[in-house]
Amino acid sequence: MTRPVLRLTVHGTPGPQGSKNLNAAGAMYESSAAVKPWREAVKAVALDALHHDAAWSPLTCPVLLEMQFSMRRPKNHFGTGKNAGRLKPSAPNFPTSKPDLDKLTRSTQDALKDAGVLADDSVVAHLFARKVYVLWGDALLTPGAVIKVWRLTDLHKEESP
Template sequence: MTAPALSLTVYGTPGPQGSKTRNAAGAMYESSAKVKPWREAVKTAALDALHHDDGWTALACPVWLELQFTLARPKHHFGTGRNAGRLKPSAPHFPTSKPDLDKLVRSTQDALKDAGVLADDSAVAHLSASKTYVLWGDALRTPGAVIKVWRLNDLHKEPTP
């Protein structure tokens, strides 16, 4: 398989985007305080990765976007007292609570657009996204995300075996 056009790891707490709230004056703002720092972390990581590629232009061609989000486990998943730091047997294997995966995708795509990775998030023709807990399987050791972007046009040019 062709190598991704861009591959990067972003560290920080993934923040969902999408839910809006109105203040007393009627202005709209993001409900999640985590979305702005997350978008900045993604944008910074992408700009750092692109800094070494002078010929990079924002992708307008169809792309495949792969996002693997790693979330911190809630404190109630761990024991207390002599079991402090140990995962409870009842702790779920997969994160099925908030943040919603689609809202994590939305904030990350917007940050990739802001960084100049994507000309527009409508260029994403194929999406693979997952969320997992820290240190579960091949997850990161701290909260964040692994982001990979492929040009679908390049994948279709590959000779078939």
């Protein structure tokens, strides 16, 4: 498989986008306070990467996005007292609590669009996303995400005889 055209490692707490709340005045706002800092972190890392590629222009071709979100484990997954810092045997292997994976991908795709990686998030034709806990397998050591972008046109050329 070809190498991705862009690989980003973003550190910070992944923030979901999509759920809205109403305030007392009737105005809508994001229910997650983490979405704005997350989008800014993704945008900053993407802009820094694109700064080193003077020929880059926002992708308008079909793209494949791969996102792996590394999430912090809740404190109740760990023992207490002499077992402090030890993972409980009952602790789940995969994060199945909020935030929702689709809402994490939504905020991340919007940040990639804002940074000029994508012309629009509608160009994403294939999306592979997963949530893992930090320090599990190939996860990051701290919360964040690894984002990879491929041009599907490049992958199609590779498959042609």
